[in-house]
Amino acid sequence: MPGKVHRREVEGRKIGYPLLMSSHLPYRSRAVRAMVLLHEEHLRRFVHTWKRAVATSVSLPPTDDPAYASLGTLCSHVLGAAGGYMIWICEVLMFPDPGIRPAPDAAAIILDADDYLEHVLERWLAPLREVRDRQLETPEYPSPWQTRYCIDAMLEHAVTHPMRHAFQLDELMKDR
Numbered sequence: 001m002p003g004k005v006h007r008r009e010v011e012g013r014k015i016g017y018p019l020l021m022s023s024h025l026p027y028r029s030r031a032v033r034a035m036v037l038l039h040e041e042h043l044r045r046f047v048h049t050w051k052r053a054v055a056t057s058v059s060l061p062p063t064d065d066p067a068y069a070s071l072g073t074l075c076s077h078v079l080g081a082a083g084g085y086m087i088w089i090c091e092v093l094m095f096p097d098p099g100i101r102p103a104p105d106a107a108a109i110i111l112d113a114d115d116y117l118e119h120v121l122e123r124w125l126a127p128l129r130e131v132r133d134r135q136l137e138t139p140e141y142p143s144p145w146q147t148r149y150c151i152d153a154m155l156e157h158a159v160t161h162p163m164r165h166a167f168q169l170d171e172l173m174k175d176r
Helices: 030-055 073-094 108-124 151-174
Strands: none
Touching: 030 073, 030 108, 030 151, 073 108, 073 151
């Protein structure tokens, strides 16, 4: 794993999970570097929060959304999406396939979340190092769900997605 373990404090307290990626990674674009680092931080935070939710047997509210069928499907959804965002970016920029394997299913993710998390984060490190700022804003490309995104917006989406789901789990746990 590149770099050394960084433990950050939030509001004067340890955040509970290590940040393994070096903050000194070379990127042509500081914006891309920031998004890659923020993605790592918030994906790790999601997995940490998800593990707490599993340990406390949180029940997800009823919904027709298949990503919320169980805590396992939620984790598989979030980690799978993290890989999917990078695959999409590489496809639209015509970069080589980043080699991100599919996320484990809901049953397997319970045991494999940490390994898959490390796999995704490792595969996020290199593909965008040479992206220039001018490539971030235009053009826009249709996402797999047909919303159009520029690269910068998809990177922001990739950072925000695990944040939203960690927030949802935190809310469910605080109501217990």
